Every structure is written in structure tokens, then in C-alpha cells.
Amino acid sequence: MLRKEQNELLTQTAPGTPMGRLFRCYWIPALLGDELPENDCPPVRVKLLSERLIAFRDTNGRYGLMDEFCAHRGVSLWFGRNEQCGLRCPYHGWKYDVSGQCLEVPSEPEESGFAKKVKLRSYPLVERGGILWTYMGPPEAQPPLPEWEFIMVGPSHRFTSKRLQESNWLQAMEGGIDSSHVSFLHRGDLDSDPLFKGAKGNQYNLSDPRPVFEVVESPGGLHIGARRNAEEGRYYWRITQWVMPSFTLIPPRGNHSVHGHFWIPIDDENCWTWSFDYHPTRELAAAEVAAMRDGKGIHVRTAPGTFRPVANKDNDYLIDRAAQKAGRTFSGVEGIGMQDASLQESMGPVVDRSKENLVSTDNGIIMARHRLLRAVKAFTDKGALPPGVDLAHQKVRSAAVVLPPDVPFTEGARDALIARLETAPASI
């Protein structure tokens, strides 16, 4: 349970809100690189943290992310002409560069210098690992560029997708650290999904449906360990990483790729679910990438030309009651990503946490909220840099390991939980 004011504090991320200021401490994924595929390509509308923005790539390949609306009379610059190193409003010809600086106001004499007095709010937009990242905080506090392992490996080692989720970011993110739902909601997918099946670890999952959880604070967030019985009295551990505010890394299976998510607020009632797969030491096979594009694993099929899932709330997520009854899927919704999204969206745009009844296995969620609230308070009261900004906090890995029974998993898997490029992940 969260009190109403705590719920509002964590779920509201518009400019000036405490959580909005916290999110603006981080580089966040804004667009896929493919959305701006070439110089002078069409601009793209993007809403982040309740700010409507326009992204474009100019004649020289520079990326820009700025206020969507022309400073003159408020026209959306999505209609703009991307030409000669600037985005020109088609209404009266005002033109802006990637920094939001107005370059031309055709109706005014050039000598008047009026254009120099007009500047749209803009944010840096930088390509790294196939993603365009932005930082929306004060320029003087801009941290170094992100170094998550999945964006540091080569392009052939990774695949990233994004989809619209019609719910607040927090309930989506909480699903990512709610390890106890996997044994129910996703139980039908371990042995059938091409991106999971065949791993020895799956047998531990299936033979011990009641895992025991351990939650341990990490410098950047949490380690969430799910423990199952293995051979000779040892434990099979699946260790998920959560790094503040909204990054999760799911433990790998066998030699399959490692996957994870970012949840980024669009506004208070919608978020982007970013999903990625990568392997530190091998290229992804064509069949794997094809499966990811087809919505397998944690990815989702989206309607062509959009990021809205094909299965969505307007068609009841294409629920298949016969498949539910026959046990092919537990909820009747196909695909891990949409199984999660359908239930999280069903809670309503912003779930009322004053009515929930958490139980002991929800300690990962409780601890994450606890840490977020602490971080917001420390940042608001003292300007303390929140966890997850430090690059060292980003160099993490999830892991699947077998350990002796009395070993703290953070000790037994110490090396496995640190990202070291070109070393294999700990996986079973």
C-alpha cells in the first residue's frame, strides 16, 4: 500500500514535479536510431516526461530534440520542412537549428536580429548503441553518456524494440521486478518460446514452482534473487538487476541472449516500454532476430508504422479463452510482453495503490518504492545525485547460477553481477 500522496509523488513526472526532476537526472532512451534514418529525414513527434517534443536529424547528421511547437503561433513543427541544416515551420517560414535556436524569421528584416531572440527549449540527443538518448535536466548537471552493456556491444550482438504501454511507468516497471508472477503468468512460455527453450535452468524452474526470494540493496538499486532447489542441496539462483529509476535486466537462460527493459514516462498515463536482447560474446543469429521482430521473447508485435501493439486494449488483447482453458497460455494472451502489458494496463492508467494488498513476496516492489522515495527526498532536500547516474551503477549483469546453500548470492555471484565486455554471462 502507498498513501495517495506517495503514489502521486512517484507516478507524476511532468516538469517541476519531484519525480520529474529525478528522471531528469538521467540519460533516457528517446527514440530508436531507425526513427531518424538519414539526414534531412522527416521529423518525429515524441512526448517524454509530459513534454511534447520534436526530433529531427539535420543536413549534417546532427540530431535535435526540441519543443514541438513553433514560437510564432504554436504550429506543430511535425509539419516542418527539414532542409539546409534546420527545421522550417511551413506556416510563415520560421526556421530552427538542432539547438532550438531560431535562424530565420522571413517576415522580419535580417538586420533586425529578431531571430536571435527566439529559441525553443531543446535537449541533447545522442546516438549510442542504436538508440537516441536524451538528457532533459539542467545543462550544468549533465552526466556522462550512458554505458549500459547492451549499448556497448556491437550492432550484430543486440536487438532493441520499443512499444507503447498505456499505463503509468511505475506499474509497468514494478512488473519487471515482480519475480513471483513468472511462475503463473508466463508458465506456458519457458518450453515453447524460441528465445527461452532448451536451457537447463528451465528444468529447475519447472520442477520447483515455489521459489524463495531474496532482495538485497545494490549501489544502483536492487538485486532480486529467486532461489530454487538444485542438485545435492545447492540452490539455483536467478538474479535480476534493477537500477534506478527504471532499468531492469532479466537473468539469461542457457546460451540465449540476455534481455531487459527500460520504462520511460511519456506522460502520467502512458510510457514507453523499451525491450532489448544482447549477447556479450556472440552475434545474435538471424533466426533469433527474426523471432524478436516477430514478437517472441520479451518483444511484441506492433501495428505497422506505429509502436502500438497489435494486441491492445481496444481488441481485448486478442485474448484466446480456448488457449487459456487448454493451458497453452495462462491468461489467454499470447506473448510474454503482452501478457504483462495487458494486466498492467487493466489496472487503469495510474493504479490506486491505497487499495492494494501487498504480501511478503512483494518485497522487491516495496523495496524499490522505498529506494525511489528516499532518492527523491535526498535529491529534493540536499541535491544528492540519485543512484543509477554513476556509470559504475550501469555496469551490471543479471545472472543464473548454482551456489552452495549458505552463500549470500551477492558474494557467490559477485563477478557474475558485473558487466565485463567480451566475457560470457553466467547462465544455466
Next chain:
Amino acid sequence: MSSAAEARFRVQAPNSLPRAIKVIALDQAAEAMVRQIASAGWSNTKFFTAGDRSGRGRLADLAGHETELTGEIADADLVVLVAAPGGRAEAAGAIGQACSDRRVMTTGFIVGARGAAEVELSKTLAQIRPWSLMVVISNHDDYISDMMIALRA
């Protein structure tokens, strides 16, 4: 049906009854913390210390009055075991067995873990793990209070 506009039609009636939670300090360091938490005043939670009494099937409340372990467990929805790294957490076994017999949910807390030696943490984990369906290793003393609020204690 999941729009913001539809949210106002949700049933507003209470959807649960209060849960009974028992918080048990297993060692001295944990006892100091449990006393501090208890001082905040909780309507559905009772606080105890275990020490050597659990071997005799007894607990003590924070005023030192002894009580039957099985009686306290019988009406509990959740038992929270609190221990510090390297402390004497042997009581976890007797309490955990009583909870297991009555199918009562248990959560083990290891508090003050920041900077603890691995050997001390391992020792406490070895005592807590077999009897806890959830284990939390926290660096912050105020987490238990937050968890209890979250669980409607």
C-alpha cells in the same frame, strides 16, 4: 474499461481485513531496532524477542513478559524474523518450524548489512534461509517500517 474516466466507477468498499503481524527480534542488535520500530505504535502488529526462550517454546514481549510461541503464531498472518549479521539467530529454527507447522508466512530480515563480513552474513543466512519464504537484506534501518506500512500492519 481501463481509462482514467472509468476509474471513478471502481467499487470503493474495503477489500480486506487487517492482518496480524508478529515481529520477532532474534538477537540483541535486532532487538534494539525492533524496539525503535515498535515505539511508532502499530495497530495490528506485536513485537517480541526470542533469544534462548524459543527453545522452550516461549517468546517475550518488549516489556519482558513471556508468552507461548505457538499461541502467538496461531493467529499470525505473517511472522517477521529480524537478525543482524553475525548475531545469535538460532531461534529462527524453532520459530520457523512452528510457522511451517501452521502454514504461516515468514519473512527474514537481515538488518545493518552494509559493510558486514561475508562470513557473518553467511552465518546468519544459514540460520534464516531455511525458515524464510522471503529474505530481505537491507542497509537502511527504516525499511522494516516502510514494509509494514506497505503490508497494512
